[in-house]
Amino acid sequence: MTSQPDSASIEPTELPNPLIPGFNPDPSCVLVDGTYYAVTSTFEYLPALPVYRSTDFATWEHIGNVATREEQVGIAGTPSTAGVWAPTLRYHDGLYHVIVTVAAGARGCVVFTATDPAGPWSEGLGLDGVQGIDPDLAWDENGTAYVTYSGLEMDGTRVIAHHGILQARVDLTTGEVLEKPRELWSGTGLTAPEAPHLYRRDGFWYLMIAEGGTGYGHSVSIARGPSAEGPFEGAPHNPILSASGTDRRVQCTGHADLVRGPDGRDLLILLGTRTAGRTSPLGRETYVTAVDWADGWPYAAPVPYNPRSESAEEYFEFTDTTALADPGWLAVGRTPESVASLDERPGYLTLHADSGGIDSFRPDFVGRRQRHVTSTVSARVDPADGRGGLGIRLDENFTIGVVAERSPTGRGTRVTARASMPTLLNSWSTEVPDDEVVLRITTLAPASCDPQWLPSGDLIRLSVVDATGVEKRVTEFDGRVWSVETAVPFTGRVIGMFAEEGTVRFADFGYHGAAGT
Missing domain, CATH: 2.115.10.20 (Glycosyl hydrolase domain; family 43)
Known part of the structure; x- marks a missing residue:
């Protein structure tokens, strides 16, 4: 009979964790x-x-x-x-x-x-x-x-x-x-x-x-x-x-699959959530931990938090009509290609508000998984004859949006930031003199992620960049409500473009995820 290892004594894996970040549960x-x-x-x-x-x-x-x-x-x-x-x-x-x-x-x-x-x-x-x-x-x-x-x-x-x-x-x-x-x-x-x-x-x-x-x-x-x-x-x-009853950074660990690792050691690939303060803004992600065997039984190491040291960059100009073929685009109940058009105006992704905005059951929305707690998403928006912008969706009841539309004066663009949850909708507005604006959503990890002491979640900032490159903050707020604990039990944040009235066109969609988050 061999000695039975204590889980804390098992040599942890040095693989990155989360292994596949963002809304990627049940691997x-x-x-x-x-x-x-x-x-x-x-x-x-x-x-x-x-x-x-x-x-x-x-x-x-x-x-x-x-x-x-x-x-x-x-x-x-x-x-x-x-x-x-x-x-x-x-x-x-x-x-x-x-x-x-x-x-x-x-x-x-x-x-x-x-x-x-x-x-x-x-x-x-x-x-x-x-x-x-x-x-x-x-x-x-x-x-x-x-x-x-x-x-x-x-x-x-x-x-x-x-x-x-x-x-x-x-x-x-x-x-x-x-x-x-x-x-x-x-x-x-x-x-x-x-x-x-x-x-x-x-x-x-x-x-x-x-x-x-x-x-x-x-x-x-x-x-x-x-x-x-x-x-x-x-x-x-x-x-x-x-991870039940522990103060580990990675919580809700479960739903595992067993596979032999590159070095011959067995691994568990599983779902987990990472806390930012007291909540998990990105939802359930894919993690990995090491397994040792003794007496014919597997013993798993606690799941370590080991974020990637490199940043992530994505950029879409929409000059290529196959841009939506990228496998990372998502839409709700429909394919991205059935919601958005890339051939109506060269260099732009066009959305028509046929079903409703980001808070509708089947929104006119195409987005991508938010994969970093500290991230920036931006897009240049021509509201044309409609109203739409950038948003974060957990479901139709928990949404965040920064919206552009023509100013009632006929000159420039009105930008409105919104934060929505059941029974409550807050909004903030500003105006800029340009017909096209860059809308931006920035999420920032809290200064400390110790769940024992920090009462806040990530910071969500909604802003607009005018034609001179000056960023104007419309509002910012605590993101605890828009997390897996409060909003949805199974999915995570998807961030992207939507139309809620008329026709809206988008260009230069970019995503930046900060290293280590």
Whole structure:
């Protein structure tokens, strides 16, 4: 018998954390021929299910998305925080598979396949007999396919019952579920057993799950058994990972997947949130931590906070009509290409307010994930005959915007900053003499991120830059309300361009993320 390591004694990984920053929850990862691929959740956004690639597990490239058309996932009418939930990515017999649940949608449990993870991916095969969330896909030694999932019974977004972790054999050619789902080990008794993943290692089958809910009690637990069907026995040191009750910078750690790292050591890729003061403005992100094994059980190190030392820069001139083909653009319930036009006026992205502003159910909005707590986003705006600007969206109830429109005097531009949450809307206005203005949203990390002492969140500043290059601050405020703890439980900040009346044109969209944040 080997000595059992204490989690604090496990040598931590030196990989960057967050590993994939910004709104990237529920990660799943595979290693194929020396290359890693990871997929995360997207909920109401399209394109759905981003695919990331890495050869060193440190630098990740966004190479595509699994669902690039609304018809693949059917989320045109799903409410916010429903839609495309936690995926599992696996590789088998030359095919990449992504299995996922579309919550409150007609498609239910769907399996997508591709020969190249960059796409294109299939239309998706529905598994009608899988009624639950967080499905996993595994094959036994005979090639039998198993779907293991969390038996959460829902009516739309309303939870009716939870039946624990369930499993059934499936036919991935026809979509037929071949047996009545069986009950498996469902954790240590903590709430909401979910996110199951099956692995075969050293003669055992391991069943890893999340439990404790997706908030500050989020945890990872594991069991093992003789076959993919069990029976499973829980590890004596469960949960093997949790930040619950600690003052660690990375909280809500859970929903993990196990993968062999570049140096041969096992890693857990998982979701977590990083606190800025008392809240997590960027939502649930992808993290990594190291794993050691003893007596046939995995022991996980606490998740370290190790932000990247380099800054990030993105810039779009919109002179190229393929600019929206960049896989990082997002829209709500629709594809970015169906919301915005790049060929109406050369060098501009044009939005028409057909559905409503950033606070509408399906806004005329295209944006990108905010990936740094300290960041600057700007765009040159010609309000034309309409009204629109830059905004931060968590959902339609929690939004921030800085809006441009023609001045009522007929000369220059009126700029209005708005901060919206349920039952409350604040606005501040100013005017500049130019017909086109640069709108800017700046977010600043608090001076200290110690949750024990700091009562504030990040600072959000809304401003306008006139034709002479002078920046005029319209307003600034504490960003605690626009965080995952207050606004939305599952997603994160998406920041971009919107129209709320008439036609609005945008140029020179830029994003800067500060190093170390």
